[in-house]
Amino acid sequence: MRKLRYKPNKKFLFISASLIIIYVILQLTGPEVINKPHEGEINVPSNVSAILRKSCYDCHSNQSDPTWYDKMMPASYLVSHDITEARSRFNLSEWSKIPSGQQQVLLWEMVNAVEQKKMPLSRYLAVHPNAAISPSELAILKDYVNTLPGRSKVDTAKITRSPYVSDGKTLISTGTPVSITGIAYSDSYKSWTVLSVTDKFDGGSMRIVYGNEIMIKAIKNNQIPFPDGAQMVKVVWGKQREDAEGNVLPGNFQNVQFMVKDSKKYKSTEGWGFAKFDGPDLKPFGKTVAFATTCINCHKLLVAENDFVFNIPTK
Ligand code: HEC
Ligand code: HEC
Numbered sequence: 001m002r003k004l005r006y007k008p009n010k011k012f013l014f015i016s017a018s019l020i021i022i023y024v025i026l027q028l029t030g031p032e033v034i035n036k037p038h039e040g041e042i043n044v045p046s047n048v049s050a051i052l053r054k055s056c057y058d059c060h061s062n063q064s065d066p067t068w069y070d071k072m073m074p075a076s077y078l079v080s081h082d083i084t085e086a087r088s089r090f091n092l093s094e095w096s097k098i099p100s101g102q103q104q105v106l107l108w109e110m111v112n113a114v115e116q117k118k119m120p121l122s123r124y125l126a127v128h129p130n131a132a133i134s135p136s137e138l139a140i141l142k143d144y145v146n147t148l149p150g151r152s153k154v155d156t157a158k159i160t161r162s163p164y165v166s167d168g169k170t171l172i173s174t175g176t177p178v179s180i181t182g183i184a185y186s187d188s189y190k191s192w193t194v195l196s197v198t199d200k201f202d203g204g205s206m207r208i209v210y211g212n213e214i215m216i217k218a219i220k221n222n223q224i225p226f227p228d229g230a231q232m233v234k235v236v237w238g239k240q241r242e243d244a245e246g247n248v249l250p251g252n253f254q255n256v257q258f259m260v261k262d263s264k265k266y267k268s269t270e271g272w273g274f275a276k277f278d279g280p281d282l283k284p285f286g287k288t289v290a291f292a293t294t295c296i297n298c299h300k301l302l303v304a305e306n307d308f309v310f311n312i313p314t315k
Contacts, residue, residue, distance in 0.1 A: 033080050036062040040096025048144045052092060055120050055131040056110075059086035062093035082121065104148055111141050116197075179275035179284045181292055182265070183258050189233040192216075206251065207236045209310075215261075225271065225307040230261040232309065253280055259309070269296040270308055 038061070042052065058064050064083055090098065090106050098106065113119035114133050125132055133141075177185045192210040211219065215230040238251030255278045263271035274295040276285035285291060299308040 033064050033083050035064060036093070038062060038093040040094050042092045042095035045144060047140050051133065051137050051141060055114075055133055057092060058124070058128075058131070059083050059120070060090060060092050062087070062091065078123075082124070107145050107148065111138070111145050114138055114141060177277050177282045177284050179258075179277070180286050180289055181273050181275055183260055183273050183275035185256070185258075185275075185277050185282050185284075188212075189231075189235075192233070195219075195232070207234055209234045225263075226261050226309070228262050228264075228271075232259045233257065255279070255285070256282070266292075269293065270300065272296060272299075272308060 041061075042049070044052070052060075059082055095103065110119070115138060120128070120131050120133075179185075189210045189212070192212050193216045195209045195211045195216075197206075197208050210233045212229075212231040214227060215232055218224070218226045218230055234257045236254045236257070238254050255276055257277075258273075258275040260266070260273040260275070261271055262273055266273040269292045274292040276291075276295075277283065278285050296308065299310070
């Protein structure tokens with residue numbers, strides 16, 4: 001323990017002093033956000049452009065407003081990181097460099113990002129409340145995206161509600177598929193309440209979860225365990241695609257999954273009956289009823305406290 005007799009060591013002092021100086025310099029300068037002129041700025045109707053300028057340009061364009069950047073000096077590293085990252089995803093100042101089919105995918109993703117309150121980033125909104133997008137502004141963005149040339153041929157509202165669309169063709173299933181657990185496929189969920197939608201930004205898979213009236217009422221009344229007759233359906237699509245004309249299509253329909261509450265009939269699986277129908281011909285999944293055990297086991301593991309249901313919106 002020789003070090004106990006502490007003698008200032010020149011080398012040590014020099015290193016500490018240097019570190020302090022470097023630290024101070026870093027604080028003073030911060031990272032630089034370099035603004036450049038627009039080179040092929042996005043060309044959209046003025047009401048749409050006004051919204052993008054107000055809410056997205058600070059990060060997704062070459063023209064970040066330095067005032068907000070200055071204000072956030074202590075967080076400037078994070079801010080400059082956000083801007084670099086955002087510009088790399090898409091840059092509204094250099095929009096014309098993006099192929100037109102991809103522009104449409106992006107516009108659609110932008111609307112989704114706003115609708116799901118993922119954008120503008122909440123940490124940015126905290127200091128820029130004016131950048132928040134109101135419901136009427138969101139409606140303007142949606143209307144615009146729906147009038148794009150490729151979109152008129154693809155009614156997304158229909159697509160996201162129909163499991164039959166695959167490769168742009170409407171597939172009609174013959175007969176009614178029935179799962180080995182006794183649950184028959186039915187289209188009626190399409191008129192149920194949507195509990196949750198995910199459309200991954202990276203163009204990954206997409207899914208929609210629906211609940212029937214009994215389920216929705218029970219959720220509202222916080223009636224857990226859920227009553228018999230409660231049902232949920234989850235529809236899953238694969239990666240988004242683009243057809244030859246640049247239309248954005250959700251990926252191929254993959255499967256539709258059912259959960260039906262019947263505490264007596266499905267006692268062995270905690271009162272929930274499970275069914276899964278695969279592919280456009282809705283082939284019932286599972287050779288024996290035992291498949292339902294794997295379903296409930298995972299739901300049990302993750303959400304036992306909510307009667308094994310994941311998508312309960314927070315009230
Ligand atoms: C404070 C900076 C900031 C603002 C403002 C902002 N974004 Fe972003 N955005 C980001 C960052 C960072 C990413 C990449 C990381 C991520 O996805 O969270 C991103 C990613 C995205 C993506 C995903 C793109 C992809 O290819 O993965 C979309 C879509 C998007 N933003 C839309 C918008 C829209 C629309 C607005 C305006 C309403 C907006 N953003 C405003 C920072 C911002
Ligand atoms: C590996 C774990 C796992 C297995 C196995 C599993 N699920 Fe799920 N399930 C989830 C997760 C996580 C969610 C919520 C996230 C989502 O909606 O994608 C979910 C959600 C659901 C939903 C929507 C209702 C809810 O709880 O939010 C249904 C319906 C569903 N699953 C049916 C099934 C069926 C039918 C099977 C068996 C064929 C099955 N699940 C097997 C993890 C699993």
